[in-house]
Amino acid sequence: MSRSALSLFVFSIYLYIMGFVLVVAPDTLVRIFKFPDADGLWIRVTGMLVIILGFYYSHVARAEIRPFFAWTVIARTAVLLFFIAFVIAGLAPPALILFGVIDFAAAMWTLFAIRSDTATSHSG
Numbered sequence: 682m683s684r685s686a687l688s689l690f691v692f693s694i695y696l697y698i699m700g701f702v703l704v705v706a707p708d709t710l711v712r713i714f715k716f717p718d719a720d721g722l723w724i725r726v727t728g729m730l731v732i733i734l735g736f737y738y739s740h741v742a743r744a745e746i747r748p749f750f751a752w753t754v755i756a757r758t759a760v761l762l763f764f765i766a767f768v769i770a771g772l773a774p775p776a777l778i779l780f781g782v783i784d785f786a787a788a789m790w791t792l793f794a795i796r797s798d799t800a801t802s803h804s805g
Contacts, residue, residue: 703728
């Protein structure tokens with residue numbers, strides 16, 4: 682598994698865990714991060730979507746679908762920008778930015794891993 686694939690695979694584990702928590706025990710995150718109450722279906726639907734994203738990430742990583750790796754860098758960077766905008770607009774508490782920072786940090790890991798993989802393949 683390439684370095685960039687490994688970065689996506691590890692991120693998929695994060696997504697699986699977050700998705701599972703959102704489906705099974707969303708109040709846990711709500712209380713810890715002081716988000717608005719999340720009773721009902723939609724927080725669990727979001728969790729299901731996060732699990733599905735985890736599925737895509739883990740399978741793309743194992744299949745070494747490299748164009749997807751770069752696309753995720755852009756998308757995961759956008760997550761942070763959206764979350765900052767939501768906080769500035771007063772739609773979310775500042776703690777939401779932490780989740781965007783995690784996405785951004787993982788995206789940077791992938792970006793640097795892509796560059797490392799590229800350099801390794803060109804030098805060998």
